[in-house]
Amino acid sequence: MVPSPLQPRTLSPAWRFALIGALASLPITVVVNRQPDSEATIGGGIMIIGAFVAGVIAASRSTDPAAAGLRAGFLGGVTGVFTLVLTVVGGAVSGTTATWPLSRVMFWTFAVGLVLCLAPIFGLVCGRAGGWVTNTVASGRLTDTNAS
Numbered sequence: 166m167v168p169s170p171l172q173p174r175t176l177s178p179a180w181r182f183a184l185i186g187a188l189a190s191l192p193i194t195v196v197v198n199r200q201p202d203s204e205a206t207i208g209g210g211i212m213i214i215g216a217f218v219a220g221v222i223a224a225s226r227s228t229d230p231a232a233a234g235l236r237a238g239f240l241g242g243v244t245g246v247f248t249l250v251l252t253v254v255g256g257a258v259s260g261t262t263a264t265w266p267l268s269r270v271m272f273w274t275f276a277v278g279l280v281l282c283l284a285p286i287f288g289l290v291c292g293r294a295g296g297w298v299t300n301t302v303a304s305g306r307l308t309d310t311n312a313s
Contacts, residue, residue, distance in 0.1 A: 178228045183236035186219030187211045187244075208245025208284070212238045216288035220295025230299070234292010235285045242284025246277050 176184070194210025197203055216237035220230035265273075 178226065179223065179232040179236055182219045182222045182226070182228065182233040183215070183240055185222060186215040186217070186233065186237045187240045188215075189218045190215035206245060206248065208241045208243075208248060210241070211244055212241030212284050212287050213291050215241060216291035217295040219288075220292035220297075221299045223292070224296035224299035225303075230292045230296025231289050232292070234295065235289040237292065238285040238288015239281075241288060242281045245284070246280060249273075249277070 175181075190210045190213075191207070193214050194205050194207060197210065198205040216234035219233035219237040223230040223233035
């Protein structure tokens with residue numbers, strides 16, 4: 166059967182939980198960034214805190230927390246790169262940034278690629294940690310209920 170063009174398409178549960186985790190991490194990242202000597206970034210907050218929250222939600226909904234964390238890590242990496250690009254373009258437009266030599270452009274291209282490859286791995290680990298915490302708390306709750 167061919168899907169109707171009017172039929173809405175929904176996101177997979179892993180992507181949905183990753184987006185929820187990313188949005189939930191934003192206020193937490195702002196609070197962490199207000200601490201003295203904190204250098205928290207939006208992308209890093211999504212990559213670590215957002216992936217952890219996505220893993221918690223995914224584990225509580227019987228979905229793979231690693232998949233949700235991986236996607237949240239990717240969203241964090243993309244957000245970090247997008248923030249960097251906006252900063253550089255904003256500096257170039259305002260005239261505060263000098264033109265970059267080819268070696269600097271090549272370095273930052275390599276660094277952006279590296280960030281986009283490593284951010285999902287950090288997200289995967291944090292998503293698994295969130296799933297582990299959820300499963301540990303849930304199994305402790307079940308044991309306490311059965312003991313009563």
